[in-house]
Amino acid sequence: MRVVAFLWLSVWLVHGEHLESDQVVSVPEGWLHDGRVAPLEEVELTFALKQQNVDRLKERLELVSDPDSQQYGKFLTLEEVSSLVRPSQLTEKVVKTWLQSHGVTLCHTVLTRDFLQCSMTVQVAEALLPGTEFHRYRRDGQILVRSSSQYSVHDDVSQHLDFVGGVLRFPPKGKEISKSWVGSKQSAKGIHLGVTPATLRTRYNLTATDVGTAANNSQAVAQFLEQFYHPADLAEFMSLFARGFKHLTEVERVVGTQGGGKAGLEASLDVEYIMSTGANISTWVFTNPGRHESQEPFLQWMLLLSNMSAIPWVHTISYGDDEDSLSAAYMNRINNEFMKAGVRGISMLFASGDSGAGCWHKTKEENVFRPSFPASSPYVTTVGGTSFKNPFKVSYEVTDYISGGGFSNVFAMPDYQVSAVNAFLKGKQSLPPQSYFNTSGRAYPDMAALSDNYWVVTNLVPIPWVSGTSASTPVVGGILSLINDHRFLKGLPSLGFLNPRLYKLRGTGLFDVTEGCHLSCLDDKVEGQGFCAAPAWDPVTGWGTPNYPVLLAALVKG
């Protein structure tokens, strides 16, 4: 009997394949188990269908983003992206047949046909994905449905799918944006200079007339945590801090569900600063707390982008998770999605994170730095943070010690940054021990902006000392939108995926940040210190912070 049972088990095992065997399956701190989900309750799962021509998509992105290519700026429409990458008929057929054989028929696709989002009962989901067991989890009023164990899919479909979303991944920890105690201490000595739109415009050389004027220009912020901006906060912020230059006081469009309740600091920050830097430019807010308990909000946003043919040119996002907690299949597919955006001429800006080089206690004895994704993606522009050298005046900038940066352990270093990064690695400054980071990986951030001591209006109250790369990212986003504006007025296409062009500038139009180090592991070997800023590119502040008129002059051609 035992032998028979064993044989039966192994037959079953060869029929199932794990798509994401390297995805961490554990309940992150803070989430409380709230019981098994009943068999007849509904879940909504997202199937990422294998795309075609991903190598051609990558080639195309390199050509349209390289200013020395004949193809520079020759972007594709979403329909053209769709005809390039949409899954083969075989893939669509196999996946559909598989779903239908389990009685799953309620599915929605996107314009590029490479995602299917389907509703089904938990009982069906557990049969479809052997190994799963769906449970409910809670964290501060947020409810989530996830499987407590790995999923597999039938052998016949595994080669047609990248991954299934809504099964394993929990949303990353809602980073509390830091309220700097350093700032509050310094203020005791005199009137501390908080960062306001006026401060930024002075430092980055924006004049009162540097505002958007092109009819079709647009920019967006995307938010995934349970965070909302309030229109009244934005209006109050503008009336308090955005004097002397033309700006808008309302968001053009909210995509997703804007919940009620208290405004989030992060949400207020993003909208207030992209709209005061990229002033007078139509702004959208993508807000996605997850319509359904079983969805992954970040993935939902990626699906939306593939389902809307007209979306803003610049997107800024403060969101990230530890690279080591995510499966390679998932990250590679998200990279494809960034490439799809890039070939459409869309710029994706991600905050580099607020933990410096990070620290991963890999074993009891071994610590290594901990890169964050999507910051470590080779297909986005990653923004780090700085502070004023002299916090009492608009002085030059130094590293903000929280500024996220380092080297990916998953993605190889892209060609566009090889010489810049090698110059840094061979430079004079001392490096952390080699065992802490991977010199062959994609290095980030790409550039930076002030990230310390911002004023934000939230729930109608002006709040000082708000800090984090969530502040610097919308500022850089607004500046890129202003540059797009001049390009549109000259009949040129948008900047699109900026990195290939940014690295060719070799620092032109950017204030080089050369002082200060960011934080990392608090152990005997590195004592809390990660990388240090250096002349030209460095893994703390990238190429530096924008000097608008010079950057504009360099990027408004061709």
Ligand SMILES: *[C@@H]1O[C@H](CO)[C@@H](O)[C@H](O)[C@H]1NC(C)=O
């Ligand atoms: C994509 O858009 C179409 C048309 O608006 C809609 O019917 C479909 O449900 C959308 N897909 C998803 C996954 O939401």
Ligand SMILES: *[C@@H]1O[C@H](CO)[C@@H](O)[C@H](O)[C@H]1NC(C)=O
């Ligand atoms: C921009 O700002 C810097 C420092 O604030 C200043 O030195 C410079 O002259 C300004 N103008 C240009 C065009 O760089």
Ligand SMILES: *[C@@H]1O[C@H](CO)[C@@H](O)[C@H](O)[C@H]1NC(C)=O
């Ligand atoms: C603001 O933008 C609109 C186009 O959206 C433009 O017509 C107007 O001239 C701009 N205002 C200023 C002061 O440049």
Ligand SMILES: *[C@@H]1O[C@H](CO)[C@@H](O)[C@H](O)[C@H]1NC(C)=O
């Ligand atoms: C603005 O967009 C609309 C619709 O996408 C298009 O028809 C129009 O030509 C665009 N205008 C400019 C100035 O690019």
Ligand SMILES: *[C@@H]1O[C@H](CO)[C@@H](O)[C@H](O)[C@H]1NC(C)=O
């Ligand atoms: C270092 O990064 C490369 C990608 O550039 C990767 O293939 C390799 O596995 C990484 N090594 C470690 C130890 O993580």
